[in-house]
Amino acid sequence: MGFRGGRGAEYVDAVASFVTAVVALDQGTGLRLAMRVQDALAKAGLVREALNWPWAMTWRRVLPPRAEMRFFMREQEFDSHTRICLLGSADVLLDAPWVQPAALTPQEQRELMRLRPTSPHGVVAHQFVLMAASAGLHQALPFAREVAESEHNIRTVITHSHGQYGQIEVTLAAHAVTAIGYLGRLALMEDSLALDAEEAESTLRGMARDTLSMHPSMERARLIGLGYWGHWDELLTATEGGDPILLAAARNLVGQWLPGPRQRRSDGYFAVIARSITRRLQGGSYGAAAQATLTDIRDGIEDRLGRYVL
Incomplete structure (x- = not known):
């Protein structure tokens, strides 16, 4: 063929x-x-x-389910491009779904890193970032940053197909922006002194000066990336626009990923989020979809705490 x-x-x-x-x-x-x-x-x-x-x-x-992909690939011989496409077929970045990083051996990690493209510009680099995120390959964090900062990728808008959201427009850089937050968190969990992980959070914060004037997928990706680090306030504020991807990400991040890697899990931490949501809902500026999502998030926190948060 x-x-x-x-x-x-x-x-x-x-x-x-x-x-x-x-x-x-x-x-x-x-x-x-x-x-x-x-x-x-x-x-x-x-x-x-x-x-x-x-x-x-x-x-x-x-394709086989993501959980079976590693075993499927061990039984087959694939070229580098096909391996990238296979492992990157599950989008674990767009709306921050809860996923466990693949249990890769050091040898498997090295083999996947050898698939890294020579250039951070273009579709192949984008596909490699999807693969690295799906595999939990935190060693790809520096390359993800290059992909996210590529002017070509920032300017190039593609139609991305997603099982839940259908066809959506994103830049070639957007997934890499979120990957900075996600892979940075994984790197920090692996090594609390990792320099690349330390820089991930500050990189995403620094992008705020530019992403608001870019394609909307860029700011959404930045907020979701920061969500992996426990920064929920800006994310909840942005749900006011009713973006379904951002609404799903807010639910996933608060329900599954918080607190951030440098924050302590406590009832008080989540109570602060619940009270913030109550104030936002009382303000009346959120549309029906955002109100429903925020209410679900608050109800989930109260169920977790076993009490109402006043």
Whole structure:
């Protein structure tokens, strides 16, 4: 199977439909066919087509669950591009879902780091960041920072396919911005004196001077990245706009990721958040979706504490 010389993009929709039909008949055959299509798209230079709907959605539906991916890859031989695509197929950054980092051996970590692209600019670098985050590869933090700060990536907007939100527009830098917070947190948990981890938080804070004038996916990514470090106030304020991704991220971060790595877990910590939410709801400036989400977050805190927070 081949898309020669970058041609054949107009057939991707039909190929995606065909692979979906094959998967419905036989999962194993569909998976093998999907991997051939993915490889053909990469060899033809159709990286955007591989990243966007409809192929991206078909590709993710065919793949084994994230929890099984490590074992699946051990049983197969893949080229570097396919390995990046396989491990990065689960987006663990967009709305900060709760995930456990993959239990990689040091040898596996080194092998994955060798897949790092030479350039931080473009789709391949973006895909590597998705892979590093999904694998919990905190060693990729310096490269994620380069991807996030690339002017090319900041200016380039792509259509990102997501299982829950469908087709959304993000910059090539946005996921890397969130990855700075996520991988930085993992690095700090691994080594409390890690210099890169120390700089992750300050890097995200420093971006505030610029992200507000960029594509909206950049500021959203920055706020979510800071959420991994326990900075919830700006995040909750931003939910006023009703962005469904930001609303989901707020629920995930408060419910699963807080407190931050340098903060102490206590009833008082969460009570402060609950009271802040009550004040925001009383202000009346939040729309229905934001009010519902904030109420759910506060109710979750009160359930955790076993009491109402007044």
